[in-house]
Amino acid sequence: MYQLTINNLSEQEFLSEYWQKKPLLIKQGFTDFEDPLDANELAGLAVEESIESRIVTNHDNQWNAHHGPFEDFELLSEQNSTLLVQAADHWHPDAAQLLEPFRFIPNWRIDDLMISFSTPGGGVGPHLDQYDVFIIQGEGKRHWRVGMPDSKLKQFAQNNSLLQVEQFPAVIDCILEPGDILYIPPGCPHEGYAVENALNYSVGFRAPNQQDLFSSFADHVIDTETGNARYQDQNLQLRESKGELTNTEANKIKQLLQSLLDDECLFKSWLGNTVSQPKHEMDLMPPEELYSQAQVELLIADPDTLFERLGGTRAIYQATDNSIIFSVNGQNYTLPLEDLTAVKCLTDQIQVTANELNSSKNSLLFIQTFTTLLNEGIWFC
Known part of the structure; x- marks a missing residue:
């Protein structure tokens, strides 16, 4: 397991001083860092049709982006080229472990783990992202420049899939070495090239x-x-202009729409569904023999049982006044509040012992739900 150290800051100090505010160089955020894979394994992922990958090259100031899957890697030249694999946490369990130290940020906000391999001079050019990112240096070294947000910076497309930004003044100009981490908030221009x-x-x-x-x-x-309520105007009055849509009518239409958002059950159901959607299609492997509820009850009763969550799984919960909405990969499950302890374990941890689920061993709804998740291959033991 990777242990994150954010310079001399606590996690809360980092959130208060840097999160979505300004970039930060974290020297040796991971001490004695070991790569969870090598370039050959990364290339192995990029040949798979179900995995999103790209090769970006910048030869003679000409930028090109090529999309996988790749049958060969001739484009990955000895200079000025980069192989990128998206959502590697879905496909590589060891690499997925890199997400865990960053879960002091709520689960639903974490998107995915992208892995890149670059030859000297390789990168994707100066660009902006509209989301937060931590960039961890593995094998080798990379030179990074990071600036502060500037609405005057012009963006332009090198090609249909490579949006870049003009040059910018840097507040961080450094070379990352293995274990170093760079935090970049949304809107901060940045560029990195392999040394x-x-x-x-x-x-x-x-x-x-x-x-x-x-x-x-x-x-x-x-x-x-849902959303079948219609506009009504029982108290309609004659008016001077037939073409006018009055402020009162406009507000009634706005309220008709707002009433959907104000429907707490509908809103939370949608929210759980949408924010638990996985980044890409899951690589599910259901058990050859499906579990029965009775078998799951026995597994939870056995203190030696260890359950593990499939990489890339999105698991969150929302507590209401009388129930829990447990959302997994875009599917909602309604459970009683008494199952909160077990649900917290399933959403907060990638590994859960049977003892940690013991408080829900007599909950029929929990056993039914967990049996479904085991049989889908989202959790396994």
Whole structure:
């Protein structure tokens, strides 16, 4: 397990002083860092059709981005090239361990682990991200420059899939060595180029915008066949202009929409569903023989049983006045408040002992739910 040290700061001090405020160089955030994979293993992931990957090259000031899967790696030249694999936490359990030290940020905000391998001079150019990211240096060294947000910086597209930004003044200009970490808040321009063959691990965080949220909520309203209340105007009065839509009418329409957001059950159901959606399709491996509820009860009764969560799984919960909404990979499960201790264990930890679930051993709904999750391959023992 990786142990994170944020210079001389506590986790709360980091959140108060740096999170979404200013970038930070964390020297030896991971001491004696060991890479969870090597460049060959990363290339092995990039040949898989279900895994999102890219090779970015910058030869003679010409930037190009090529999308996988890759049958060969001729594009990954000895200079000025980078292989990137998205959501590696879905596919590589050892690499997924790198997310754990950053879970002092709430689970639902963590997006995925991207891994890159660059040859000397390789990078993706100066650019902006609209989300927080921790960049961990693995094998090799990489030169980074990071600036502060500047609304005047111009962005431009090198090609259809490589958006870059013009040069910027740097507040951090450093060379990362194995175990060093760079925290970059949203909107901070940054660029990094390998000094020598280098592996980097980027822990990214979700930051949905209003368009994403409204679109998702509208889809949920349609899927659940709710939102059927119609506009009414029983007290309609004659008016001088037939073409006017009055402020009163506009406010009634706004309230019609607002009433959907104010429906607490609908809103929390949608929220749990949408923020627990995994980054990519899950690599599920259900057990060959499905568990019965009776078998799960026996497993929880056995103190030697250890349950482990599949990498890439999104598990969160919301507590209401009389129940818990337990959301896993876009699916909601409603459980009694008495199951809160067990649900916390399942959402807060990637490994859970049977003893930690013992408080819900007599809860029929919990046993049914956990049996379903085991049979889907999301948890396994």
